[in-house]
Amino acid sequence: MHPKELKIQDFTYELPTDKIAFEPASPRDSSKLLIYKKGE
Structure with a gap:
């Protein structure tokens, strides 16, 4: 996607x-990626 095609409203969400x-999660290694x- 070309940067000129990006619109700020495309990144506005609840x-x-x-x-x-x-x-941080406790214990830290219980977090998810x-x-x-x-x-x-």
Whole structure:
């Protein structure tokens, strides 16, 4: 996608505060990481 095709309104969305981490997971190695299209 060319940068001129990007619009700021495409990145405006609701994000509920209960989905935001305010503190690290405990224990830290119990946290999860999304890996998308690995190897591309």
